[in-house]
Amino acid sequence: MTSKSKRFTGVFIGCLILIAPAFKTGPEFDVKAPAAFDKVKVDGGDISGTKNTAGNVHIFKGIPFAAAPVGSLRWKSPQPVQPWSGTKACDKFGPSPMQGKPVPFSMWSAEFLIPQEPISEDCLYLNVWTASSSAKEKRPVLVWIYGGGFTSGGSAVPIYDGEAMAKKGIVFVSINYRVGVFGFLAHPELTKESGNNASGNYGLMDQIAALKWVQKNIAAFGGDAGNVTIAGQSAGSMSVNCLVASPLAKSLIHKAIAQSGASFTNGNRTLQSAEEEGRKIMQSLNASSISEMRKMPAEELMKKAQGFRGPVIDGYVLPEPIVNIFKLGKENKVSLITGWNEDEGLMFGSPKKAVDFIKEANEKYGADAQVFLKFYPADNDSIAAVSQLKLSRDMIFGVHNYTWANIESGNGSKVFVYRFVRKPPATGEYVKYGAFHTGEVPYAYDNLQFLNRPWEPVDKKLATIMSSYWANFAKTGNPNGKDLPVWDAYNTTSKKVIMLDVQTESRQIPDAEALDFIYKKVSGQ
Numbered sequence: 001m002t003s004k005s006k007r008f009t010g011v012f013i014g015c016l017i018l019i020a021p022a023f024k025t026g027p028e029f030d031v032k033a034p035a036a037f038d039k040v041k042v043d044g045g046d047i048s049g050t051k052n053t054a055g056n057v058h059i060f061k062g063i064p065f066a067a068a069p070v071g072s073l074r075w076k077s078p079q080p081v082q083p084w085s086g087t088k089a090c091d092k093f094g095p096s097p098m099q100g101k102p103v104p105f106s107m108w109s110a111e112f113l114i115p116q117e118p119i120s121e122d123c124l125y126l127n128v129w130t131a132s133s134s135a136k137e138k139r140p141v142l143v144w145i146y147g148g149g150f151t152s153g154g155s156a157v158p159i160y161d162g163e164a165m166a167k168k169g170i171v172f173v174s175i176n177y178r179v180g181v182f183g184f185l186a187h188p189e190l191t192k193e194s195g196n197n198a199s200g201n202y203g204l205m206d207q208i209a210a211l212k213w214v215q216k217n218i219a220a221f222g223g224d225a226g227n228v229t230i231a232g233q234s235a236g237s238m239s240v241n242c243l244v245a246s247p248l249a250k251s252l253i254h255k256a257i258a259q260s261g262a263s264f265t266n267g268n269r270t271l272q273s274a275e276e277e278g279r280k281i282m283q284s285l286n287a288s289s290i291s292e293m294r295k296m297p298a299e300e301l302m303k304k305a306q307g308f309r310g311p312v313i314d315g316y317v318l319p320e321p322i323v324n325i326f327k328l329g330k331e332n333k334v335s336l337i338t339g340w341n342e343d344e345g346l347m348f349g350s351p352k353k354a355v356d357f358i359k360e361a362n363e364k365y366g367a368d369a370q371v372f373l374k375f376y377p378a379d380n381d382s383i384a385a386v387s388q389l390k391l392s393r394d395m396i397f398g399v400h401n402y403t404w405a406n407i408e409s410g411n412g413s414k415v416f417v418y419r420f421v422r423k424p425p426a427t428g429e430y431v432k433y434g435a436f437h438t439g440e441v442p443y444a445y446d447n448l449q450f451l452n453r454p455w456e457p458v459d460k461k462l463a464t465i466m467s468s469y470w471a472n473f474a475k476t477g478n479p480n481g482k483d484l485p486v487w488d489a490y491n492t493t494s495k496k497v498i499m500l501d502v503q504t505e506s507r508q509i510p511d512a513e514a515l516d517f518i519y520k521k522v523s524g525q
Contacts (some may be wrong), residue, residue: 002191009464037130042217044081047090049128057166058221060128062094065213066206068122069178074294075202078124091187094118094125096154097179098298107433107524114154120408121298126175126210129162132222138473143214144174144445145207147234147261147438150310151180151368155296164446168471171223173214177206177239181305182298186312187278187289200274200312204242208317211243211252229255230504233441235310237261237338241404242311244332245325246318255477258338259439259444260399263311264323264407265522272463274312281305323523326407334476337407337470339418339497340397343434345389354384365521375514392512396520397437402515405490414489416479417509419503422462425454440500444470458502465504 015023037058039046049060066078073079093119102113121335131141144160146153155174177183186200215225230253232240241262243249271276293301313321325331334496352360357378362369376391378384389447401417409415426433430453433439442448446467448455469479469487479487488496488506497509509515 017458020466024513029060033092035509037221038133039087040220042220043213044088045084046087048087050091052163057129057131057163060090060221061092061161062091063128064094064124065126065175065413066124066209069124069182069202069206070121072294074121074182075187075199075290077194077202077205093127093154093156093244094176095120095123096156097121097123097176098182098302099148099152099154099179100302100342102152107430107436108438109430109452111158112438113157114152121178123154123176123178124206124209126173126213127162128218128221129166129172130221130223131166131169132171133224135220137222138219138224138227139169139171139222139224140227140229141171141173141214141218142229142231142257142470142474143211144172145230145232145236145239146174146179147232148179148347150184150203150235150238151253153179153235158450159442159447160445161447161450162445163486164440164467165471168446168467169220170471170474171218173210173218175207175210177203179203179302180309181281184274184309184312185267185278185281185305186274186314187282187290188275190278191271191275194291194316196316198271198312198314198316199278200269201314201317204246204247204311204317207239207243208246211249215252226254228253230259231257231259231470232258232261233438234261237401238310241322241400242318244334244336245322245330246332247259247330248317250332253332253334255473256334256336256338257473258336258401258404259440260344260397260401261338262322262338262404264326264403265519268310268318268322269312270489271312271314274314277309289422290292323403326404326411326424326478329411331408331411333411333413335414335473336405337416337418337473337479338401339420340393340401341420341435341437341440343389343390343393343423344397344437344439345394346396346437347388347392351381351385354378354381357384357388368517368521369501371517375511375517391518398511399515399522402509403519406492409491414477414513415495416473416487417434417490418487419499419509421498421499422459424451425456425459427454440466443467443500462500462502462504466500469498 064081067082096114098121104110155176165172183203190199230240236259237258240256240258361372365372376387405415405417423434424439443463443466446463448463472481473479485504487498495509495512496506498506
């Protein structure tokens with residue numbers, strides 16, 4: 001596999017505007033010039049921030065929420081933030097987590113990637129946007145968790161900006177967490193020293209530490225610690241799935257938005273297999289102990305420990321396989337928005353010829369091969385190529401978010417499901433991509449202005465609609481609002497989803513039978 005393909009896999013497995021509305025979009029908070037948040041007291045000390053150009057949104061970037069996970073704190077659960085004296089200027093993003101330099105590839109231009117620098121192990125920082133008029137307000141809070149296949153990503157990505165959502169009455173928080181070997185290495189030594197008989201989920205523990213910070217500190221920004229929505233995309237969506245499943249996040253979250261990612265086919269690593277992988281990494285580094293590995297340069301570790309590394313069923317953060325937690329009703333009870341994009345399938349190289357696709361289907365599905373080929377036809381090579389992209393989309397993303405919606409709805413939670421269908425307009429090499437993976441994010445957070453695309457009026461309208469849905473959901477647990485297309489709640493009988501396109505409308509999910517078939521096969525039912 002080429003290095004570009006590896007980067008492509010890392011982002012996908014994660015398996016990673018100025019809008020002038022022509023109509024009102026539901027309940028809005030007044031956007032007034034907020035009272036002076038010249039100094040805010042948080043864990044660690046006092047901080048100051050900046051304002052947007054209009055002066056009606058306060059912005060705080062690079063707030064430390066835990067101690068730097070370096071040296072002896074590498075591969076430890078996040079520790080309390082180190083206090084500082086005076087007023088800390090939080091006017092720029094903290095370093096992105098340790099990872100390779102960002103290089104645009106495939107459909108992902110620079111706006112989808114972290115800045116070129118700084119990149120560092122010292123990465124546990126978060127950011128806050130608020131248009132509150134005083135610290136006495138109780139505005140709903142949305143905590144954004146980035147994707148990147150658990151090997152890359154960071155909160156400083158341009159399309160994750162929180163100003164537009166702050167103007168819609170949301171206190172918007174974006175957080176960093178450790179990725180790659182720094183966030184998800186397991187090893188018997190680490191398990192033994194942890195005090196919890198677990199290792200490998202440091203990235204998830206960072207997210208939980210950030211949520212605890214929100215509980216303790218968000219009121220100072222006019223936020224309501226009793227109304228917190230977690231939201232994420234790709235690996236961020238998988239993280240949301242893990243947090244809803246984890247007993248350690250109990251009482252920290254109240255609603256969830258999961259965009260293209262979850263783990264409902266027992267795909268996560270067991271502690272035993274993750275520890276074995278950790279042993280091999282230690283051997284490849286010619287190290288004899290974790291202590292030695294903690295002294296190694298971060299760059300050396302990255303070179304010898306490349307590849308996908310995600311959450312572990314460690315018995316602590318995740319007590320058992322995620323699908324079991326949900327089926328047993330042990331998850332944290334939240335309202336849920338979840339969905340995926342029309343064209344986020346992934347293939348390397350050329351698609352299989354129709355004859356080879358049919359042969360593979362017969363070998364894999366036996367007596368059910370004809371049923372499979374009804375859903376993913378291969379009448380000729382062109383049709384087979386399209387089917388392979390749809391199958392990839394459904395296997396990596398669709399089946400997981402669909403299954404989550406079915407289980408959560410069955411457990412009595414309020415669920416809303418979307419399908420993002422709009423192909424973002426493009427020029428040059430980007431024309432060939434449809435409603436691609438991550439393509440919905442700038443629409444959902446009203447951030448089209450950060451992408452260099454030939455936007456059309458319909459795109460700006462869709463961004464207004466989507467961001468209003470997301471904001472309304474964070475406020476009330478229901479995305480619907482005045483003058484918005486009605487988004488019917490999902491249930492396993494009607495299976496209504498909202499199709500986000502040139503025309504936004506609720507209708508029955510078009511491929512439920514195919515997704516049911518895939519789920520039964522991959523889950524062994």
